[in-house]
Amino acid sequence: MIMRRPAGPETAPATLAPVLRDVHAVVFDTDGVITDSARVHAAAWKTAFDAFLRAHPPADPDMRRPFDEHEEYLRHVDGRSRLDGAAAFLAARGIEASPDTVRAVAADKERLFTERLREHGVDAYPGTVRLVRALRDAGVPRAAASASRHAGELLSRAGVLDLFDVLVDGAEAARLGLAGKPEPDLFLEAVRRLGAPADRAAVVEDALAGVAAGRRGGFALVVGVDRAAGADTGARLLRHGADIVVHDLAELCSGGAPK
Structure with missing residues (x-):
């Protein structure tokens, strides 16, 4: 409709x-x-963000929850470049991330996405x-x-x-x-x-x-x-x-x- x-x-x-x-x-x-391919991007972002949150838990316990690959993907990541998406999500979780940190998270997502793309295709x-x-x-x-x-x-x-x-x-x-x-x-x-x-x-x-x-x-x-x-x-x-x-x-x- x-x-x-x-x-x-x-x-x-x-x-x-x-x-x-x-x-x-x-x-x-x-x-x-x-x-x-949006589903592959979302899955790669989830793995990358969840790993970061486990390694660097925010001070606020409510901000430590896993990345929501539906709602948060749509709000912060979908349609944006990798760097913009990573920065937007981390800021939304109250994390003051340096440019190097943003690049590292984006690079981890890129690696995961490439692996899944080559393995499964779209x-x-x-x-x-x-x-x-x-x-x-x-x-x-x-x-x-x-x-x-x-x-x-x-x-x-x-x-x-x-x-x-x-x-x-x-x-x-x-x-x-x-x-x-x-x-x-x-x-x-x-x-x-x-x-x-x-x-x-x-x-x-x-x-x-x-x-x-x-x-x-x-x-x-x-x-x-x-x-x-x-x-x-x-x-x-x-x-x-x-x-x-x-x-x-x-x-x-x-x-x-x-x-």
Whole structure:
């Protein structure tokens, strides 16, 4: 079921299909939108953070609880770079971490994620593939964007890299000095490479920081993807800037999600 932000007092809700047909380009986040790699990231973060908390327990006993790979992943880590995510979580637990400590935790997570990725791989969501192919058939340019340096490998392993005209990943973001989400730099660079203005393009995101970035970037349509991370995730995506929220991107194709 599609959730929409309430329309303004003088704006009638637009039907979804015409909105998608009118956009000149679409930028897709990678983890959790194109591929199911968000679960691998969350598991790696949990192992890294829990090990750190055991070795360096916060003074407040309430802050020593294990990392919640659903709620805390969504709030502090999802959509952000490794360093930003590590710093945000440690600060939320009241830990004044030095830059070296933040880098060490992020490096531990990177090692764990790489090991799990090489061992198990990832898959692309069928509904996303269906939508991306429909956009390609309609002649709409498509970009994949990610704060992760692994995005190209993820898309290649999932067999969908060739469905996208442009990829802007974490390595490119670092090279260009792009600010991390919730700043819109990553998405704006992607849509620039597609040759379309942001106000005629769409962003598809599953992270709170990501939908906020799409809204800040002035994109015509910000689609939130709720993979059932929590009971109120859809409402939170709307509050952070999504225009609509879907559970499966096949809902944005004619005929809806596959049975």
